Amino acid sequence: MRALFALAGAGLAGMLALQGPAAAEEAGVKPVPSPRAVIELFTSQGCSSCPPADRLVGELGQQPDVMTLTLAVDYWDYLGWKDTLAKHGHSLRQKAYAKLRGDGQMFTPQAVVNGSFMTVGSDRAALERAIAGDQRLPVPVEIDTRDGRVTVRVGASPPGTGSGEVWLCPVASSMTVDIGRGENEGSKITYHNVVRGWTKLGDWTGGEARFDTVLRPQPGFNADAVAVLVQSGNASEPGRIVGAALQPLR
Numbered sequence: 001m002r003a004l005f006a007l008a009g010a011g012l013a014g015m016l017a018l019q020g021p022a023a024a025e026e027a028g029v030k031p032v033p034s035p036r037a038v039i040e041l042f043t044s045q046g047c048s049s050c051p052p053a054d055r056l057v058g059e060l061g062q063q064p065d066v067m068t069l070t071l072a073v074d075y076w077d078y079l080g081w082k083d084t085l086a087k088h089g090h091s092l093r094q095k096a097y098a099k100l101r102g103d104g105q106m107f108t109p110q111a112v113v114n115g116s117f118m119t120v121g122s123d124r125a126a127l128e129r130a131i132a133g134d135q136r137l138p139v140p141v142e143i144d145t146r147d148g149r150v151t152v153r154v155g156a157s158p159p160g161t162g163s164g165e166v167w168l169c170p171v172a173s174s175m176t177v178d179i180g181r182g183e184n185e186g187s188k189i190t191y192h193n194v195v196r197g198w199t200k201l202g203d204w205t206g207g208e209a210r211f212d213t214v215l216r217p218q219p220g221f222n223a224d225a226v227a228v229l230v231q232s233g234n235a236s237e238p239g240r241i242v243g244a245a246l247q248p249l250r
Contacts, residue, residue: 034136036065038229038244041121042094042110043191045083046076048183053109053121058192066131067246069171069227070194073108081182085175085194093238100237115231115241139230139243145250152201152228154209154243161242164232166201168213170223171246193246196221204230215249224249 043050061068074086109121119126140155172194201211233239
């Protein structure tokens with residue numbers, strides 16, 4: 001397990017352009033069952049401890065009530081291999097989680113479940129306990145993807161859930177990388193549900209909300225799905241994830 005202990009503020013660069021928010025057409029929006037857990041795996045191609053965690057999130061993501069996201073970080077690039085999937089915003093998000101928890105712990109592979117529970121990303125028992133210990137996320141999210149547009153509808157929150165932000169991420173369901181240098185030199189590693197960017201759809205105050213978005217893919221982003229997160233707090237102080245959905249593009 002490779003560790004880094006440093007804290008900084010968070011900022012996330014979007015890779016999609018938005019037209020809206022505007023009212024979405026109600027017809028055609030598909031209900032998606034809320035997951036029990038969202039697992040964010042902070043990983044690096046330059047980390048020899050990460051491949052078991054990369055495989056594990058691929059397995060856990062097959063469960064219908066578990067949503068997994070791979071967030072490749074860039075702070076190990078100096079070790080001899082520049083991570084081809086890394087985004088600096090992922091490193092900043094990991095630091096923001098560490099700062100908010102107060103433990104200052106950043107390492108790879110690190111998993112954060114529902115924005116609140118942290119463990120080693122390859123610790124199957126700990127992740128399975130975290131998944132089993134949570135009910136389905138309380139805020140429903142519906143996504144429709146067709147004809148280059150994404151419609152997102154967020155339901156109202158139960159009492160006490162609070163407010164937060166709604167984020168849209170293009171996701172590549174599977175990406176295989178040949179690693180030519182560094183600790184994993186000569187390895188071919190497959191990454192699952194790789195986050196390719198972040199765009200804030202808007203603030204969420206706890207009531208029903210609707211967003212209509214036009215996808216403008218950037219060259220080489222290779223996304224075949226979109227993930228939506230409804231999360232308390234904000235980008236610099238991300239709190240508990242209260243709603244989420246993952247939907248293939250079509």
